[in-house]
Amino acid sequence: MPSSFHISIQQLAAIQHKLLLLNQLTNNQRTKMMQTENLEIPKINFDADGELIITASPTSSKNDFDFFEGKWKLRNKKLNSRLSNCTEWTEFESTQEMYKVLNGIGNIDNFLATFDGQPFEGMTVRLFNPKSRLWSIYWADSNEGKLDPPVLGSFENNVGHFVTKDIFNGKDILVIFRWDARDKNNPVWSQAFSADNGKSWEWNWYMYMSKFEQED
DSSP states (O other): OOTTOOOOHHHHHHHHHHHHHHHHSOHHHHHHHHHHHTSOOOOOEEOTTSOEEOOOOTTOOTTTTGGGOEEEEEEEEEESSSSSOOOOEEEEEEEEEEEEEGGGTEEEEEEEEEETTEEEEEEEEEEEOTTTOOEEEEEEETTTOSOOOOEEEEEETTEEEEEEEEEETTEEEEEEEEEEOSSTTSOEEEEEEESSTTSSOEEEEEEEEEEOOOOO
């Protein structure tokens, strides 16, 4: 083995994660996942105080989530344990319905699923700030009953990245949401955590979406 070749345990675990997940996906989902994973995460920048610097893209708009209006069916792939070198995933179905609020600068959706035989409901609130031209995305669910810190960001070339600081298991982390809307009829949402200020990321949730058939 060449002396210049090095691979960390974390990198090896990440490769194992990807291979295991790919084996479980349908051909269409596998293609979507690879297309999404091949997208580069923008560099994370901090100011002198260690706070995130987030700037809107030149094309950021209050219309960026218009494609998501209506009712959707979702196929979810969720990592069973986060930031623990886990390689086991759970797959489940859910539905989501989005509608606009606040004269179009905001929208809300309801996420409905069943976990371990129990009903689960999540809610997303998205708000567009006309001055900063950044989206703030808030999540709450029926397990926690509280709003998580908002992820902030914008779309560029039909791909959105939204990031925030958070705490997971007592440790400071970064959270990123990615919206891949290059195929607006089959968008993909995904979430990743970073425990090293964005030097590496672990993807822990994918949602593959398709719209319910329109009624006559």
